[in-house]
Amino acid sequence: MSSEEYLKDISEIKNLMNRSSRFISLSGLSGILAGIYALIGAAYAYWLVNNSSNGYLLLDGKVFRIVIFVLLLVGFLSIATAIFLTTRKAKKNGEKIWDATTRRLLLNFLIPLVAGAIYIIIILGHQKYGQTGALMLLFYGLALINASKYTVGDIRYLGYTEVVLGLLAAMLPGYGFWFWVIGFGVMHIVYGTVMYFKYDRK
Amino acid sequence: MKNIILNINKAFDHRIRLGIMSVLMVNEYAEFTTLKELLGATDGNLASHTKALEKVDFIRVEKQFIGRKPNTRYYATELGKQEFKKHIDALEKLIKNT
Numbered sequence: 001m002s003s004e005e006y007l008k009d010i011s012e013i014k015n016l017m018n019r020s021s022r023f024i025s026l027s028g029l030s031g032i033l034a035g036i037y038a039l040i041g042a043a044y045a046y047w048l049v050n051n052s053s054n055g056y057l058l059l060d061g062k063v064f065r066i067v068i069f070v071l072l073l074v075g076f077l078s079i080a081t082a083i084f085l086t087t088r089k090a091k092k093n094g095e096k097i098w099d100a101t102t103r104r105l106l107l108n109f110l111i112p113l114v115a116g117a118i119y120i121i122i123i124l125g126h127q128k129y130g131q132t133g134a135l136m137l138l139f140y141g142l143a144l145i146n147a148s149k150y151t152v153g154d155i156r157y158l159g160y161t162e163v164v165l166g167l168l169a170a171m172l173p174g175y176g177f178w179f180w181v182i183g184f185g186v187m188h189i190v191y192g193t194v195m196y197f198k199y200d201r202k
Numbered sequence: 203m204k205n206i207i208l209n210i211n212k213a214f215d216h217r218i219r220l221g222i223m224s225v226l227m228v229n230e231y232a233e234f235t236t237l238k239e240l241l242g243a244t245d246g247n248l249a250s251h252t253k254a255l256e257k258v259d260f261i262r263v264e265k266q267f268i269g270r271k272p273n274t275r276y277y278a279t280e281l282g283k284q285e286f287k288k289h290i291d292a293l294e295k296l297i298k299n300t
Contacts, residue, residue, distance in 0.1 A: 006293050006296055006297050007297055009217070009220060010290070010293055010294070010297070012217070012220070012224075013220060013224040013290070014224075016225055016240060017224050017225070017227065017228045019240065020224075020228060020229055020232065020236070020240055021228040021229050099236075100236065
């Protein structure tokens with residue numbers, strides 16, 4: 001065999017290793033849109049809290065409920081967009097959407113995330129609201145790091161960023177909201193853009 | 203040059219076999235149908251290549267039933283992983299030297 005043939009062998013090995021163990025159709029565009037939803041949601045919540053009678057989030061039951069609703073809406077829209085765009089991309093690449101690599105990716109992403117979500121709900125039940133933003137960032141970051149082994153590796157760096165932001169938010173209590181805006185809004189847009197140009201535009 | 207050629211393993215000297223090992227290196231196991239799809243091989247083709255790798259103890263086969271369907275899983279053995287690494291290293295050296 002000539003060296004070109006060996007080279008072809010090696011590139012095919014690498015391709016097979018990636019294709020069989022990682023889900024690579026993740027859409028960068030969905031990251032950008034998730035960031036935009038988060039920014040819009042945060043802006044609306046900010047406006048709402050500052051224009052409510054006491055300008056304070058925690059004690060006003062109605063405003064608090066609306067903020068929670070906005071948060072859930074942002075989450076729901078982000079997930080729906082991600083599913084839609086990723087499915088479309090996988091179809092275009094002629095890849096299966098629901099196979100072993102996807103299941104493994106989702107499972108490893110959801111374990112830290114669900115554990116974190118339950119923990120946050122528990123401490124909210126104890127009326128400890130102060131660390132919610134920090135905890136959301138932390139657990140989301142850990143979920144991303146855990147999932148990064150099963151998809152494009154760059155997700156790992158987004159995970160690290162979210163963890164650092166979460167820890168900073170925990171250190172500076174009054175600023176949780178702003179760290180949340182940076183972590184879920186700005187960082188999603190930044191990393192989504194990076195991934196879009198790196199993987200989607202081919 | 204000679205000792206490099208020595209590490210090129212005859213057992214891997216085929217696209218499909220190389221492919222089977224590549225997949226098994228990064229996954230805990232792979233099912234027959236998964237391998238078939240990934241490698242674009244026919245049933246008979248894949249079966250004969252897995253048998254060849256099984257014979258030299260580079261892969262391990264586990265057969266079971268899921269419901270009524272037979273299900274075959276392939277695992278890379280420690281020996282297989284080591285030999286595969288050696289083979290890849292040898293390939294890389296060969297490319298660098300030419």
